[in-house]
Amino acid sequence: MGHNIEASETVAAAELRQFVERFERLEEEGKAINADKADVLNEAHGRGYNKKAIKTIVRLRAKDPNQRIEEETILQTYMAALGME
Amino acid sequence: MGHNIEASETVAAAELRQFVERFERLEEEGKAINADKADVLNEAHGRGYNKKAIKTIVRLRAKDPNQRIEEETILQTYMAALGME
Numbered sequence: 001m002g003h004n005i006e007a008s009e010t011v012a013a014a015e016l017r018q019f020v021e022r023f024e025r026l027e028e029e030g031k032a033i034n035a036d037k038a039d040v041l042n043e044a045h046g047r048g049y050n051k052k053a054i055k056t057i058v059r060l061r062a063k064d065p066n067q068r069i070e071e072e073t074i075l076q077t078y079m080a081a082l083g084m085e
Numbered sequence: 086m087g088h089n090i091e092a093s094e095t096v097a098a099a100e101l102r103q104f105v106e107r108f109e110r111l112e113e114e115g116k117a118i119n120a121d122k123a124d125v126l127n128e129a130h131g132r133g134y135n136k137k138a139i140k141t142i143v144r145l146r147a148k149d150p151n152q153r154i155e156e157e158t159i160l161q162t163y164m165a166a167l168g169m170e
Contacts, residue, residue, distance in 0.1 A: 015132065016134060019128070020142055023122060023125050023126070023140075023143050024143055026118050026121050026122045030119070030122075033114050033115045036111050037108060037112070040108050040111065047100065049104060054104060055108075058105060058109055061109070
């Protein structure tokens with residue numbers, strides 16, 4: 001019985017290890033992509049572009065255009081109300 | 086002159102667009118990886134493992150073992166001091 005428990009623990013450990021290692025490989029891939037994103041921004045910066053503005057553009061382009069215009073209109077209204085123009 | 090300015094603006098816009106689109110492609114790849122990570126955790130959950138514990142294990146495995154043991158020792162000391170044992 002003790003032997004069976006040990007064997008079953010080993011199988012579980014191997015299975016768990018596989019999940020952990022798959023997750024770790026994906027984390028590594030994610031880090032590589034983040035490094036590539038940093039490279040793109042640095043390259044753009046070297047060409048005279050502003051990194052923060054590029055990231056904002058990417059975020060804005062991901063939105064539905066009508067939704068974005070509506071959000072900007074509301075924001076403009078609030079900024080005007082607060083004397084931020 | 087007006088024509089030259091226009092041409093140069095078009096070149097700059099094309100260059101900027103390339104940086105933006107490269108960044109967007111990397112964002113898409115990053116999202117795909119995040120989806121794969123979620124799949125691994127869901128699959129592990131389906132096999133009876135706890136998602137949060139797996140993520141914690143991955144974080145702990147990324148640390149230097151001696152550093153991790155030192156951190157755990159300090160944490161244990163603080164927990165004991167605060168009656169959290």
